[in-house]
Amino acid sequence: xxxxxxxxxxxxxxxxxxxxxxxxxxxxxxxxxxxxxxxxxxxxxxxxxxxxxxxxxxxxxxxxxxxxxxxxxxxxxxxxxxxxxxxxxxxxxxxxxxxxxxxxxxxxxxxxxxxxxxxxxxxxxxxxxxxxxxxxxxxxxxxxxxxxxxxxxxxxxxxxxxxxxxxxxxxxxxxxxxxxxxxxxxxxxxxxxxxxxxxxxxxxxxxxxxxxxxxxxxxxxxxxxxxxxxxxxxxxxxxxxxxxxxxxxxxxx
Numbered sequence: 104x105x106x107x108x109x110x111x112x113x114x115x116x117x118x119x120x121x122x123x124x125x126x127x128x129x130x131x132x133x134x135x136x137x138x139x140x141x142x143x144x145x146x147x148x149x150x151x152x153x154x155x156x157x158x159x160x161x162x163x164x165x166x167x168x169x170x171x172x173x174x175x176x177x178x179x180x181x182x183x184x185x186x187x188x189x190x191x192x193x194x195x196x197x198x199x200x201x202x203x204x205x206x207x208x209x210x211x212x213x214x215x216x217x218x219x220x221x222x223x224x225x226x227x228x229x230x231x232x233x234x235x236x237x238x239x240x241x242x243x244x245x246x247x248x249x250x251x252x253x254x255x256x257x258x259x260x261x262x263x264x265x266x267x268x269x270x271x272x273x274x275x276x277x278x279x280x281x282x283x284x285x286x287x288x289x290x291x292x293x294x295x296x297x298x299x300x301x302x303x304x305x306x307x308x309x310x311x312x313x314x315x316x317x318x319x320x321x322x323x324x325x326x327x328x329x330x331x332x333x334x335x336x337x338x339x340x341x342x343x344x345x346x347x348x349x350x351x352x353x354x355x356x
Contacts, residue, residue, distance in 0.1 A: 133159060134167050134174075141178055146188055153192060160200050172206040176214060180245035190252035197258045204258065211263040214246050218270045218291070247294035251301030254310050261313065265320070271295055272324050279328060282336040292342040292349075299352050314356035322353045 137159070144152050179189035197203045250267070253259040271291050278284035278291070302310050302317065328338065329346035338346075 133164065134170055137167075137171055138174060141174060144178075144188070144192075145185060149188055149192070153195060156192075156196060157199065160196070160203075165202065168203065168206045169209070172203070172210050173213075176210045176246075176249070177242075179249045180214070180242040183245055183248055186245065186248050187252050190249060190256065194253075194256035194258050207258065208260050208263065211260050211267075215263055215267040215270065217243055217246065218267060218274060218294075243290055243294055244297065247297040251298050254301050254305050254313075255307055257309065259309060261309070264313075265316065268295070268298065268317070268321065272321055272328075275328060276324065278337045279335045280337060285337045285339055285342075288337045289339055289342050292345045295349055296345055299349055303352050303355070318353045318356040322350065325350050325353065 137156070140152055140155055175189060175193060179186050179193075182189075193203075193207065197207060250259070250264060271294060275288055275291050275295075278288040299317075302313055325346050328335070329343055329350050331343070332338075335343075
């Protein structure tokens with residue numbers, strides 16, 4: 104039986120999948136097929152994967168969209184080497200199927216929460232225990248990279264994006280005086296570096312519009328955090344120098 108990975112033309116594989124989905128009418132079936140397709144996703148089969156997903160979305164079925172968007176976000180944050188291609192895929196799909204934006208916003212909200220609650224840091228026996236307690240939190244840097252990639256496109260929800268940055272910086276402040284939270288603070292600063300570096304590198308309309316907003320909102324906070332202060336027990340030398348670099352970036356905005 105010819106599948107998407109066979110030597111058959113890319114259009115024949117997806118047609119068979121969609122036909123099988125219509126026959127069963129089951130969301131679980133189509134999700135399994137999508138999961139299998141995304142498990143083999145790569146730059147080489149980008150066009151084939153995109154066409155396959157378009158055919159499913161053209162079928163008019165929408166009940167699986169929430170789980171579909173969850174899968175894409177999780178894989179984008181866990182597979183950093185092809186994260187840029189997931190960002191492009193979402194951009195192209197949401198441009199064509201605007202109803203996907205609703206589910207995308209829900210994913211922004213869900214993933215944004217991985218930077219909100221740091222109360223468990225003090226309760227965990229070790230940083231490793233903390234990461235293992237929540238699989239999404241173990242991929243904070245991956246999500247930061249994903250947000251940075253989405254800067255290239257028009258599908259980034261700017262209000263939720265700014266709220267995520269505010270959450271990161273607010274919690275850096277909270278952790279700055281606590282030595283036990285130093286590993287998490289280091290991670291948050293690394294996430295900021297990925298996001299700000301992407302904005303600095305991009306010349307898209309969205310990136311240019313965000314720059315003065317970021318400068319106004321966060322320059323003062325990061326400047327104070329980058330100063331040498333004996334009270335900042337949670338700020339390692341590496342993080343302090345990284346924040347000095349972030350201050351320099353914001354000044355150029």
